[in-house]
Amino acid sequence: MTPSNALGANPSAPENPHQHEGPPPSPWLLALEFRAAWELGALLPAWPLLLRAPLGDGHPVIVFPGLSASDGSTLPLRNYLATRNYDVTGWNQGHNFGPRAGVLEAASHQVREIFIAAGKRKVSLIGWSLGGIYAREMAKLHPELVRGVITLGTPFSGAPESTNAWRLFRLTSGRDIKSETGRFDLPNAPPVPTTSIFSRSDGIVAWQGSLQAPSRLNPNTENIEVIASHLGIGMNPSAMWAVADRLAQPEDAWQPFGRKGGLHGLLYPDPNR
Secondary structure, three states: OOHHHHOOOOOOOOOOOOOEOOOOOOHHHHHHHHHHHHHHHOHHHHHHHHOOOOOOOOOEEEEEOOOOOOHHHHHHHHHHHHHOOOEEEEOOOOOOOOOOOOHHHHHHHHHHHHHHHOOOOOEEEEEEOHHHHHHHHHHHHOOOOEEEEEEEOOOOOEOHHHEOOHHHHHHHHOOOHHHHHHOOOOOOOOOOOEEEEEOOOOOOEOHHHHOOOOOOOOOOEEEEEOOOOOOOHHHOHHHHHHHHHHHOOOOOOOOOOOOOOHHHHHHOOOOOO
16 A cells, blocks of 8 residues: 555545645744743643543544654643543654655554454544644544544645745655645545644644634534644643543534633634634
């Protein structure tokens, strides 16, 4: 299986073509990415509240790291989800330097192996930034094995130039990002429940590139806005709560994220505003 086929490349026209063509986040937003350290520090005071999130049913979860990151970056999120009663693992492939030879095949094999090891229970896939591209495309390739997909700051509907990371991608992967993304129908959602968690103050990815357009083929899609940096969204307390809330839904009984007033409304602004 070639890498192109491994990710379910679709040579036909997309169902609902949409790609954000705007500029990347401003230098001001990029400079604000230092907030990630504060987001990590906020976990300690927020921990008692995070432990009030609903418990899961023990199904398996794989978390894919972002560009140039490793499983160490997702450790806070994975440890938190373990407290919520999930069987969580990283992607187990070291640093994510893009779709090098064998990476996509190994990810596909991991999804299938975990599905079998869990007694044929479907696997939830979570991806941070570039890791979300893997999660979405693995679900397109193996919808019979995947329960749902959650992405964090993933630019699946934005042009490569709408991020501040495309040069890093080229440097670390040795591949041309336009050629890579052009082979796949990235904007269309997988045929499983799909949640995109994004931030308008993301300093790496233009937030419009993380919006999931409505899909005729899959009505179970949504966008959840949080207030976070790109480098910290995977350990941001409000994003972590949203992940736990989405994972806890009964299989085959998906409902959109419930937004409320008060403090909850401040933590989760209306993404359609």
